[in-house]
Amino acid sequence: MRQYFGRKLLIYALTFFAAVTINWMIPRFMPGDPIQGLVARAQVADPASVDAMNAHYRNLFGLDVPVWEQYMNFWGALLRGDLGLSIWAFPTPVSDLIVRAIPYTLALLIPAILLSWWAGNRFGAFAARRKWLDNTILPVGYILTATPYMWLALLLAWSLAIVAGIFPVSHAYSFSLTPSWSPEFLGSLLAHWVLPFASLFLVMFGGWAIGMRNLIIYELEADYSNYLLALGARGKLVRDYAFRNAVLPQITGLALQLGTIVAGALVTEIVFSYPGIGYLILQAINSQDFFLLQGVFLFIVLGVLIANFIIDAVYTLVDPRTRVRLQGAGA
């Protein structure tokens, strides 16, 4: 067991190194020069001043040394926990921006992913043995999952916010309020949260339900189910067994989704102008903010790796077959 996790950790470390290196490279391959944008924002006409500003900023961001040295400096700073300054929100440090955005992303995605997973699996298992549900609600699930997410989100925003006026269209809270723990502010936060949450929940729910339905039908036709039924086992016992076995692939799917949590829901956050990580990514790309992009990507890599590691561990608990393979078969 220890050897298994040791080997896994080594693989994760290698993956981390490679992924972070690629993250460092990607923004630098993008066309354009972020410093020029930053200088242009200052609207200085005098060429001498522009040159001076250019030099100052290049020095400040460490872009005036050879590329290999930039790369070394990057790792050095990273290990000290320094992600650098943002160009887009100059001079705010990248880590501050990320820390500010993360609560919104997590509050949106964790409930959406976990609730849709739970409800989708339950519903899919239930629909698998009810013909009428299978024939009515499931097609709706197919449509939901097949709908381009962007369109569904826009449709929700348009119908429930703009036409019906039940929920606010965008942002995380009303700009007339200052963030505090007052009931008024929390209420505003909740009202702004409903639509982006609902749009994510609906789409993911459909996917989980369809997957579970297919898996459970497969399990109910498996030999062990037939054997139990032939020996007159209660229907509930057979269904419970089938559910437990069908849920294993779904756990893997959940892991992959949880890993991308920190990436935020890019499209959701854009449609609803929700100030999470996805929104930061968009801003960073628009203003060629190397450092912000690097920082956000670093979080995504860490998120995916940690989620995968947790699922590896969970799998050894819920699926005895993994455990046997680790320890070697008994007889």
Added chain:
Amino acid sequence: MALRVSDLTVHYRTLRGAVKALDGVTFEVGDGEILGLAGESGSGKSTLGKSLIRMDGRMRHVGGTVELDGKELPIGDDGAMNRFRYKEVSLIPQYAMSALNPTRKIGKMVADLLDSHGVRYKSVEEELGRRLDLVELPAEVLGKYPIELSGGMKQRMVMVISTLLDPSLLIADEVTSALDVSTQKAVATTLAGFRNRGFVKSMIFITHDISLTHQIADTIMVMYAGKLAEKAPADTVVRAPRHPYTKALINSLPEVGVQYAERKLAGIPGSPPSLLNPPAGCRFRDRCPLAFDKCGEQPPAVEVAPGHLVACCKA
């Protein structure tokens, strides 16, 4: 009589119509008797086995009755049948290797199954231990997952589980087809041992392997295209078969000491008729070397000697 099946007719529903897989089969199995049920694929032997314990969704009980120990089995009613399953009628399936839930410890699975029938695990635990011992499985297997057992161990485990509540009738459906020859013999002998010890009162041993059946069965019943062809004591079927199909089947078995390079092994030319619209009269007619005009009518099963039934007008 432990089991009395009269005129049992079972069809499969398909998009093209009803497949008459079992067409008016009548037979009896006595207390303590092992009935070997033989026939080629599509003869209806597995359908018969399934009908007696659990029909699958496509099967329909069209007619006939099944009586076990004087009580009629509601074979067409899945819910009502549950009362009889496991306690009265039990099954060792063809797929013993995959019959156990892979994510449940075997002992826990047995407890869950017993619980379904209102039997407490504690009350049979001792007997379970004795029977595991009998088939040479250590008691520790109950704390293991199926993947930790070898194929042969799983097979024996399933045999023990299926017979744990001493059913009156045990259906062993092609239990040996996935095993190597030496294990086949051991499994067959174990099953006969279960009968001798009274774990099961009577048994239907379904197989396409007549020579294996001969080793453990008291009586052999040969089926062809959904109908009974011949039923007789095991020795009689093998040594003095009367039905042309049985004769052909026995002749197509290899014999020890014969070089088949010199003499070609006889087969049975042709194939069984489609059961979607079976021809009138004897169903073996098209492949039968003895067929004549009279075979256009369905021959009744006639008792040509005590306990020897043959459905052929030439016999």
